[in-house]
Every structure is written in C-alpha cells, then in structure tokens.
Amino acid sequence: MRVLVCVKRIPDVAGTVMLTADEQAVDARFVGYTVSNHESSAVELAVRIADATAGSITLLSVGPPESTEQLRHMLGLGCHAATLVEADPAALGPSDVAREIAAVVTDHAGRGAGYDLVLLGNDAGDSGDFQVGIRLAYALGWPVVNGVSVVETAEGRALTRNDGPDGEETFSVPLPAVVTVLEGGVEPRYPTLTGRMAAKKVEIETRALAHEPVGAARVRLVVPPPQPSNVEVLGEGAAGAARVVDLFESLGVLR
C-alpha cells in the first residue's frame, strides 16, 4: 500500500496571537512551528497501514522551505520519502493547495510511483478551511471520506470509522481514495533514535508551484480585542483556599 500524507507547517499558537505587519499571516517568530494534531494522527494511521501491508509512506507539504523541519520530524516516525512544494502559504487558497497536491499525485503516478491512499488532516490548524481534501478528491476523481478517527485498508478498499451524530459510522470506499483524519482515534508515536538517524539521510524532493495561485480571498486577519475583565481575586496561594470554600458554600455546591 502506497500512502501519501499531507502535512502543513503551522504556528504553534498558545494564548494570544500576533500578526505580521501586512495582517496576512500569523507572526510565529516567538512561538515556533508545528503540525496539527489531526495530521499527527494521519501520520500515525499511515505508519500502521504501511506496517500492516509492507507499504510505504510519502509526506507532502506545500509551504516555505523551513517546512523541511516538520517533514524531517515526520520522517523520523517511520515515513519513507518527502516532497516539498515551495510556496508562501499566505498567497495560497484551499483550492490552490488542492491543485498542487493533485499535481504531485499525478506526477508521481506518471513516474510509476502512484498512491493508493492520500491522507490529510480534517482541517488546517491555522486557516481552518475544511475543504482541501474534498477539492483534492474532485481534482483526482477519487472518493473522499472526512473526519475519520481510524482508517485501515483491506482488499482494495479503505475502511474508516468516525463519530457520527447517531453513533459510530463506518465507510468502505474503493482505492485509490482521499481520507481526512480527525485527532483522537490513535495516539501519535514519538520518533525513535534510529528513525531520526534514517530521516536525516532522506533526500527531500523540492518542487515549484505547478499552477499560478488564485489566492485565499483574504482581506486581512484580525485578533479579537481582549474582553474587559471583571474577575474577583479571592487570594493568593493556599491562603486563598478558605475563601474559595466560602464561595462554594454560598453557591450551595458542598455536599
């Protein structure tokens, strides 16, 4: 089974977001970068599929040259190859990203290295578009299943499980297929030392954009203003405990 997993280098935001001067992107200089939990789960599922089927995993990112940092980390988890389409992510919209992924899938297939399964995160951790996987499926003419917690392959089909509104749902679609993954179904593994050593030796394929981007129709990003605080501080350290319990008593929550 040949699996392609798409990952995106995103700001590792916790707390207040800072924006670049042109208000087109998050300024991550002081927070660092990561990939989303959805994509970490997708890589974990891909590693399990590759282990079960003696398959291989290629990583794909569309983003700045520094994305090799995230690709190397993921290679260390048991992925075998990586491709980076170099681009300024702020200049791309979700349809651009889908077209670029489709171009790589088609090109690799033309060189005899096609994919049975393409995995993506359910939504990008920064732009939150919820549509790249679906647009990719239409570009390739493949079926797509979204927001799965688990995906496995058997007899030429992708079998998925997800939490539906009425209980756990399963899908079974013929390969090749696109599947987007929601965090929570599997626990992503950590890289091993041997994995990290092997990752260093992988040559990452770099490519230029295959299409002129149409963009994201973004006017600008804004950070919501902080809300006025009305907090009443009950105390500091353990000395505040008695007033907390007074409050619990007045709220009637003590049993």
Added chain:
Amino acid sequence: MILVLVETEGASASEVSLETLALARSLSDAGGGIAIRAVVVGDVGDADGLAAELGRHGVTEVLHATGEAFNAYGGASWAAAVQSARAETGSAVVTAAGTPRGNEVLAHLAARLDVLMAANVVAFSGLSPFTVTRQVVGGSALEEMTLGVRPAVFTVAGHSWVAQSVDGPPAAWREVAPEVAEADLVARVASTGTKEPDESGSLKSASIVVGAGRGAGGPEGFTGVDELASLLGGVVGVSRVVTSLGWRPHHEQVGQTGSRIAPDLYVPCGISGAIQHWAGCASSKVIVAINTDAEAPMVTRATYAVIGDMHEVVPGINEEIRRRSS
C-alpha cells in the same frame, strides 16, 4: 435567495441550524428582505412540525430531498441535493451550520461549483463585495474574506449567533427527488453503530467540572483535582495539551476539539485559557480559576480567581472542605 441546509435532530431542526437561520435572517434584512429557503435531506421525523418550526425562524419554503440515494448519509450525495436545490431556486447564498456535516457538504458543493467556501463564519459586513468574518487558528484569530462569486458558500460557527423564533406561518413544504450520479453514491455511511456509551457524556452534562491543564505538570499531577471533583460531586475536564501529552484520555478534553461544557461551576486549575479551550467552557455560569499567572486569559475571563500554584491551592481547598464537613 438564501438557501440554508438544515440538519435535523430527532423531529426538530438542530440548534446550530437555527443559529444559522438567525444569520440568514440578518442577511435577508440587510439585503431588503431576501427570501430564505431551506433544504433538508433524507428522512425527517415530522414534516409538519419541522415546517412550522422553520417558518418561525424565517424560512418561507422547505425543499425536502427524498429518494433511495439519501437512505444513508454521504457528503457527495447530500451536496448533489443542495446543488439541485440551489439551481432550482437560483440562490445567491448557500449556507449551513459549521458542523462536520455542514462543512463537508458545503465543501463538496463549492468544489463542484468551483467557487470559494468560507468555513466557520461569525459575521458578515459589506454586501458588495460580500465580506464575511470567520474563525481561524482554532478561534484565536478572525479572517475577513470576500466571497465575490455567486453563489457565496459559507458555514456558520456554532454559538456565534442566537436562534430566535418569531411569529411566522409554517414554511411551504415541497418534496423534490434530485438526480444523484453513481459516483456520488460511492462514499456513503456503510453502517452506524449503536451509540456507544459516551464516556464524555457525564462531562458534557455535569453541573460541576474541575479542570486541569499544563499546570498539572504530568500524569501524576491530577491527584488534587480528582479529589476536589470527588468532594464536590463533579467530574474532571482537561485542556488539549493534557490529552496531547497523553496525561489523560481524550474523552476528558474540554474545548473546540473536545467537549463543550456548560456547568454551574467550573474550576479550571493550571489552564491558561487559549481560545480553543474557552470555546468549550464559555457557557459555564461561575468560573473559579486557579493559576500562577494573573494575566492568563482564563483568569481575566473568570468570575473568581486564586493566584497561585494549583499544587498548593487545590490541596488547601480539599483540606478546608474536609475540615468543615467533619
């Protein structure tokens, strides 16, 4: 014309679909009274009841897509139904709630029509060009985006609008049987399990939740909050970092990608309160935050706070409760 994909829960429209209709009505008013149509797909429990309910939320006509194609849910087949309804009504706007299905179906629709889609919209501003504001970066930032091509396709972030019913006649009801191509039937639900005992159920409905975040320090750092939850007859909820690090199971997670809680009392300990977490706990009635950082968003948004290390404050509270109850 504004077309709204309405999801149902039992015999009624889902709450988030009604919230979406609140935005649609505001948009209708801004545009001088644009008609609002709804599309519902597949089995609906009580058509008359739903028509009456949607009428009270501003819908004039419901298109009900029926047929074997909709016996099981599929993103592409539902999108085919919405696409057909949109073609028939000539709607300039197509919207749905920002649920997994709402986002999925409208993304299919946008891909099929080759138009933009904006996910998780919270507001709109200009009408020409039509400009929306939507949540990005897990809700920590907003993006203003123009949807200049028709139809404008977008989903509405949950709880960003308040559903309000008004006096209105029941919506007209029309059964439609859109054609669905074979290719759109490939990815459909193959089986639905009986609803597993939802381990997060007690968290979602709990009236008292004691929270713990990064400040717990490790998997062994939850003794105090576990005991406090037990003393108060509540349950423990945790932040995303706690589950990401494997300190506690995912079903205990509160936040945008976890459970949304609405307890009478929430006691977040060592949780900074990133928007991601706030999205899941904002409906708590009283929040008592315990945190070393007086400037942490969780503290500034709380009703009450104790500034200090949860490993000192929480055992102090537990001891005081035990002392008073003995």
